[in-house]
Structures are given as structure tokens and as C-alpha cells.
Amino acid sequence: MHEDTTYLDSHEELRLSVRSFRVLGEFITERLGIKMPESKLPMLRSRLQRRLRALNLDSIEAYKDYLLKSPHAQQELADFFNAVTTNKTDFFRESKHFDFLQQQALPSLDPSQGYPWKAKVWCAGCSSGEEAYTLAMVLSEFGHQRGRFDFGILATDICTTVLDHARAAIYEQSRIEPIPEPLRKKYLLRSRDPSKNTVRITPELRSRVHFHRLNFMDEHYPVADTFDAIFFRNVAIYFDRPTQQAVVEKLCRNLRPGGYLFIGHSESLLGLDLPLRMVTSAAYRKTR
Ligand SMILES: C[S@@+](CC[C@H](N)C(=O)[O-])C[C@H]1O[C@@H](n2cnc3c(N)ncnc32)[C@H](O)[C@@H]1O
Known part of the structure; x- marks a missing residue:
């Protein structure tokens, strides 16, 4: 047990621990923007257990001090961010957006570009890569239909664990269910090792995503x-x-006038002051 907490009664320990969680919560909000209301403290506690074990620390106070005060903090920071981010994602998640991109957004952008056209898409908050590779499949299909079309995808995230997974581009067979069969045949490779139930994105598609x-x-x-x-x-x-x-606002600086911004279906930009107009559910177009 942590030296100075040995003689504390459990009520005092609990109070200290809640205070440390609050400090860590505020730190998360400041550094990552992620809201951390008190209701999230149990989740934070469970997510940090592995970090405490890895560092051989026995209390959340000790972890807080380690993260915020020790000379190793910089190294721990990445692991801390990896532990506290929520990375849930899927191939073809909220799939209407991909139909809209292929059938309406890309054709509406096409003429202003001249030929050959290299479309650029940013997958911002890409998690383990499923969304970025879905975009690569959709853009590749669009290119096959149109001709004289090229594309590149930038995919970014704060979490290094998911970025490593995304770069490796290897997924469990169970994850590929949402991918339409013809696209699976074209863009996924089965592992040569039959004991592994995994697939890998083809090198051609991988080369399009950075x-x-x-x-x-x-x-x-x-x-x-x-x-x-x-x-x-x-x-x-x-x-x-x-x-x-x-x-x-910052994302919009890297969006061309007339370009499209997609947000999640349970999100809203209502009431924000942005150079965007809504064009369909959770999709916006830059006005200027
Ligand atoms: C729930 S996932 C969404 C993944 C994907 N966009 C989708 O819709 O399936 C949210 C991602 O945002 C990332 N994230 C959260 N805060 C971030 C920040 N401040 N900077 C960059 N990425 C962040 C997380 O690491 C996580 O991978």
C-alpha cells in the first residue's frame, strides 16, 4: 500500500482517490478535449488499472503523481491517452454516408477539378483504420467507374495503439461482416496461415492511406x-x-470551398458558428 495512505481510514482513502480522479479528468479535458463528468470516473478507474499494474503502482494517487510530476511523464502520456480514448469503430459504419459520398458528393465535386482529378479525403479520428479503408474502397470503386480519377487519404488519431493496428491493416474475420462481398473479394487478402482467422487490406489500397x-x-x-x-x-x-x-473551425481551414464535412449521426453542429450548410443527415458543405 502507498506509504502515507497506510493509516488512512477507508473514507479518507476514497476521498483522496476521488480527488485524484478529478485531477486526471480535468487533465484529460485540457489535453484531449474529452469531457470527464463525475459519472465517467468508474470507467476511468477501470481503464487505468492496467497502467497501474504495468507501473507497479498501488493507488490512483500514486499514478496521478507519476503522470503529472515524474520525469517519465512524457513517455507515460502516450500510454495514458491510449488508455482513456474510446476507439469503437467499424467498416462501413453509418453506411449511408458512403453511398452519399459515391453517388452525390464526389460527382458534385468532380467537374471543378479538371482532369486527371486527385481527390483528397481526411479521416479525422480514424481509430484502428476501418473507416479509412472503407473510404479507400469507396473511392477506388468510384475511380473504376469514372476513370481518370486518383485519390489519397490522410487518416489521423491521437491514440498510438490504434494507429499501429491501422497501419498493420490486419483484421479479424468477424470484423469484416459489414463489407459487401464483392469488395471483400477485391480488397481483402486471407491470411496464408489457416490457423489465423484474419484478413489484410491489399497493398494497393494500403498505399493510398497515410x-x-x-x-x-x-x-x-x-x-x-x-x-x-x-x-x-x-x-x-x-x-x-x-x-x-x-x-x-480548424478542420474547415483544410476543407476546400464546396467540400464536404461528415459527422456522426448522433452528433450535431447546431448553434455553432461555422462556414457550413447541412446537405443531408450529418453531412455539411463548406460555403466559403
Ligand atoms: C469512437 S472513435 C471514432 C472512429 C471513427 N471515426 C468512426 O466513426 O468509426 C473516436 C476516435 O477519436 C480519437 N480522439 C479522441 N480525442 C482525440 C483528440 N483530442 N485528438 C485526436 N484524436 C482523438 C480517439 O482516439 C478515437 O480513436
């Missing part, structure tokens, strides 16, 4: 490109309104 670490809370995004579309789905839901405003 994964980078980026924190939406950074003041300036080190992104030079201007994008035809940005997918920023199921991320803003974790942010408060001022953070949503600031982040989407």
Missing part, C-alpha cells in the same frame, strides 16, 4: 493539404461545445 498522429487540441494542425471531404465522425460527441467549435 496514418499520422494528430491531437485535435493542438493550436495548429500540421496538415498542408486542402481536402475535398473530411470525415470527422463520432469524435465531437466526446467534446463540449466550445471545443467542438474550435476543432471544426
Whole structure:
């Protein structure tokens, strides 16, 4: 047990621990933008258990001090962010957006570009890559139908664990269910080892997606490109309104006029002051 807590009664221990969780919660909100109301403290506690075990620490107070005060903090910070982010994702998640992209958004953008056209899409908050590779499949299909079409995808996230997974592009067979059969045949390779129930995205598709670490809370995004579309789905839901405003404003700087921004279906930009107009459910177009 932590030295100075040995003689504390359990009520005092609990109070200290709640206080430390609050400090960590505020730190998460400040550094990642993610809201941390008290109701999330049990979740935070369970997510940090593995970090405590890895560092051989016996209390959340000790972990808080380690993270915020020790010289190793910089190294721990990435593991802390990896532990506290929620990375739920799927191939073809909220699939209407991909139909809209292929059938309406891309054709509406096409003529202004001249030929050959290289479309650029940013998958912002890409988690383990399913959304970025879904986009790559959809853009590749669009290219086959149209001809004289090329594309590149930037995919970013703060969490290094999911980025490693995304770059490896290997997925359990059970994860590929939402991918239509013809696309599975074209864009997925079965593992040569029959004992492994996994598939890998084809090298051609992998070469179109570039994964980078980026924190939406950074003041300036080190992104030079201007994008035809940005997918920023199921991320803003974790942010408060001022953070949503600031982040989407920055994303819009890298969106071309007339370009599309997609958010998650359970998210809303209502009431924010942004150069966007809604075009369909959870999809916006940049006005200027
Ligand atoms: C729930 S996932 C959404 C994944 C994908 N966009 C989708 O809709 O399926 C949210 C992702 O946002 C990332 N994230 C959260 N806060 C972030 C921040 N401040 N900067 C960059 N990425 C962040 C998380 O690491 C996580 O992978």
C-alpha cells in the first residue's frame, strides 16, 4: 500500500482517490478535449488499472503523481491517452454516408477539378483504420467507374495503439461482416496461415492511406493539404461545445470551398458558428 495512505481510514482513502480522479479528468479535458463528468470516473478507474499494474503502482494517487510530476511523464502520456480514448469503430459504419459520398458528393465535386482529378479525403479520428479503408474502397470503386480519377487519404488519431493496428491493416474475420462481398473479394487478402482467422487490406489500397498522429487540441494542425471531404465522425460527441467549435473551425481551414464535412449521426453542429450548410443527415458543405 502507498506509504502515507497506510493509516488512512477507508473514507479518507476514497476521498483522496476521488480527488485524484478529478485531477486526471480535468487533465484529460485540457489535453484531449474529452469531457470527464463525475459519472465517467468508474470507467476511468477501470481503464487505468492496467497502467497501474504495468507501473507497479498501488493507488490512483500514486499514478496521478507519476503522470503529472515524474520525469517519465512524457513517455507515460502516450500510454495514458491510449488508455482513456474510446476507439469503437467499424467498416462501413453509418453506411449511408458512403453511398452519399459515391453517388452525390464526389460527382458534385468532380467537374471543378479538371482532369486527371486527385481527390483528397481526411479521416479525422480514424481509430484502428476501418473507416479509412472503407473510404479507400469507396473511392477506388468510384475511380473504376469514372476513370481518370486518383485519390489519397490522410487518416489521423491521437491514440498510438490504434494507429499501429491501422497501419498493420490486419483484421479479424468477424470484423469484416459489414463489407459487401464483392469488395471483400477485391480488397481483402486471407491470411496464408489457416490457423489465423484474419484478413489484410491489399497493398494497393494500403498505399493510398497515410496514418499520422494528430491531437485535435493542438493550436495548429500540421496538415498542408486542402481536402475535398473530411470525415470527422463520432469524435465531437466526446467534446463540449466550445471545443467542438474550435476543432471544426480548424478542420474547415483544410476543407476546400464546396467540400464536404461528415459527422456522426448522433452528433450535431447546431448553434455553432461555422462556414457550413447541412446537405443531408450529418453531412455539411463548406460555403466559403
Ligand atoms: C469512437 S472513435 C471514432 C472512429 C471513427 N471515426 C468512426 O466513426 O468509426 C473516436 C476516435 O477519436 C480519437 N480522439 C479522441 N480525442 C482525440 C483528440 N483530442 N485528438 C485526436 N484524436 C482523438 C480517439 O482516439 C478515437 O480513436
